[in-house]
Amino acid sequence: MRANKIYFNNSRALPILTEFRVPAVFFVSSGHVKEGKAFWWDAAYREMRRRGIPQKKIYQRFAELKQMKTADAEAQIENEFGAKALVPVGDLDRPFNPVELKGLARHPLVSVGNHTSDHAILSNYSDDEARAQIQSAQDDILVMTGKAAVKAGVGGEVLCNIW
Numbered sequence: 001m002r003a004n005k006i007y008f009n010n011s012r013a014l015p016i017l018t019e020f021r022v023p024a025v026f027f028v029s030s031g032h033v034k035e036g037k038a039f040w041w042d043a044a045y046r047e048m049r050r051r052g053i054p055q056k057k058i059y060q061r062f063a064e065l066k067q068m069k070t071a072d073a074e075a076q077i078e079n080e081f082g083a084k085a086l087v088p089v090g091d092l093d094r095p096f097n098p099v100e101l102k103g104l105a106r107h108p109l110v111s112v113g114n115h116t117s118d119h120a121i122l123s124n125y126s127d128d129e130a131r132a133q134i135q136s137a138q139d140d141i142l143v144m145t146g147k148a149a150v151k152a153g154v155g156g157e158v159l160c161n162i163w
Contacts, residue, residue: 003027004115008091008100017109025150026104027115030140032095038088039095039119040065040073046089047081069125070118098144105145114138114149 001017001024003010010026017024032039041062048058065073077085088094096104105112116122117136125133141149 001025006033006096006101006115008094008096011096011100011104014104014107014110018107021109023109023111025111025113027113028101028137028141028149029095029115029117029119030137030144031118033098033101033144034140036088036094036097037074037086038093040070040077040086042088042093043081043085044077046093047077047085066121067124069129070120102145105147111150112141112145112147114141 001013001022003013003024003026006026006028013024016022029039031037044061044065045058048061053061065076068076074086101112104110114134114137116133117140118133120130120133122130122133138149141147
């Protein structure tokens, strides 16, 4: 099993993984874990729906935000919806914290993967910035869990091997 964007509620899967002995890789955006902040798209969706913005306009806004670096998109969200917009409102939109992530990483069926430092859309970054995003997350994951992040691949093919 592969879990993208590691939310705390992913921990609900552990009893099922254990019962059926299913290995899982949880891909971590390390900056979100360290800072305890919501992903910008969750915050934007929540705030836009609260304001009654139609779905079509939300998707249009997302298309604009996805063209930005993460910090710029987050700044836009905070500008539009307030300084607390990126504060998670519950277990459904919050990442693991570092202590929880360390506990998850200890599970014998769980591996932790690298999903960049701030869930970057790497095509919005220079090569050097992309490498820094990946390396920063690699370093953070090692510090937080005591284990190196796994490399993602399909059928034995390494999808990302630049660290």
